[in-house]
Amino acid sequence: MLLTQREGEVTVVVKIGAIGTGRRGKDHLRRLAQMDDVKITAVCDILPGVAQEAAAIGNSRKYLDYREMLKQEELDAVVVATPAPVHADPTVLALEQGIPVMCEKPLAWTLDDALRIVKAAEETGCICETGYQWRHNDFLQKALDRLRGSGVALVRGTWYHTIPLVESIRDVKTGGGQIFDQSTHIIDLSRYFAGDISTLYGAYTLNARTRAEFDNYENWDGYAVTVKYMSGAVGGFTGTYALFIGHGEPVVLDIVGSEILVKFLGDQLTITTPSGIETLGQETAGFTAGADIIGNFIKAVQTGDRDLIKSPPSDSIKTLAATIGANLSAQTGDLISPEELIARASAGENIAAVDLTYL
Ligand SMILES: NC(=O)c1ccc[n+]([C@@H]2O[C@H](COP(=O)([O-])OP(=O)(O)OC[C@H]3O[C@@H](n4cnc5c(N)ncnc54)[C@H](O)[C@@H]3O)[C@@H](O)[C@H]2O)c1
Structure with missing residues (x-):
């Protein structure tokens, strides 16, 4: 994470990437763009036009393949907002790289995929939140x-x-x-x-x-x-x-x-x-x-405070x-x-x- 100093105060800046930047992904990016302690670093969508629009929100780099994004970028956190059948693969890959993930609901398309996410979160110890914002x-x-x-x-x-x-x-x-x-x-x-x-x-x-x-x-x-x-x-x-x-x-x-x-x-x-x-x-x-799930996720990443995580995969x-x-x-x-x-x-x-x- 980047440390910046403003008016004597040290801020921990979270470098974040977004995978799947359609309707919901852009909602999250717009909220993230309002936060001083977040740098939207990279976005990824398989549709070039959608990725382009999303990149403009945070003036970030854009990718068409999330594997490439996770390989090239040094990220502190990732938001996954792809359709449910595409939740597990990017979430597990990011967790396995030690990156905390906020993945949209429902957790996955199959229970097998959901179990893979639960296992990756448990084995890596990374923060992982499912997108049930009402819990916030x-x-x-x-x-x-x-x-x-x-x-x-x-x-x-x-x-x-x-x-x-x-x-x-x-x-x-x-x-x-x-x-x-x-x-x-x-x-x-x-x-x-x-x-x-x-x-x-x-x-x-x-x-x-x-x-x-x-x-x-x-x-x-x-x-x-x-x-x-x-x-x-x-x-x-x-x-x-x-x-x-x-x-x-x-x-x-x-x-x-x-x-x-x-x-x-x-x-x-x-x-x-x-x-x-x-x-x-x-x-x-x-x-x-409007419960601030993404704001709480960012705070959890900065501080390690897991009380801010309301829906870990083991529960969702x-x-x-x-x-x-x-x-x-x-x-x-x-x-x-x-x-x-x-x-x-x-x-x-x-x-x-x-x-x-x-x-
Ligand atoms: N928490 C909420 O209230 C809430 C609200 C809306 C949607 N959602 C969830 O968010 C997720 C996305 O929904 P949406 O409405 O934004 O759908 P959407 O179709 O608008 O957006 C999904 C995006 O993912 C992209 N995508 C698909 N496969 C990809 C891949 N392999 N790599 C990168 N990008 C890929 C698509 O091109 C599309 O732009 C769903 O899981 C949905 O249930 C949650």
């Missing part, structure tokens, strides 16, 4: 404190959406469907409150969009998942890709304890008790969740297994234990986001 919500701890002492009775999550704008996410074969790609955020956050998931059952449909004859739409349009947590809590998640831009329905995660309701609505959180409703944070349009693999389990359940009709899925993958079974043999 400033008010989360307050909600946890208020729930303390009460068991969680019920979890309810809903996410209403339209056809995904990003092409790779629109197609279930590369996007994995809404539970895998999008509701993964609220399922992950539910684990923060209710603990690990013991079993789940998924039922999905494609029943509206086909009737409306939407071309090139290869995905489910209605999603329902029933969940049991090891803590005894129960929950349900529903979602859809059948709506339209501007429908106005917020993303919701409700956690119900004894005489307390914690409700997440993007950046806003409300706590309802018999004494009234306490509102924390700002209402935002949809799930923008459990959310991944839950969402893959929901997909599998919807495809087979089986009740699924995410823990068993991880055990099966550890024993060598190939378990991917969607089982193409059932599609």
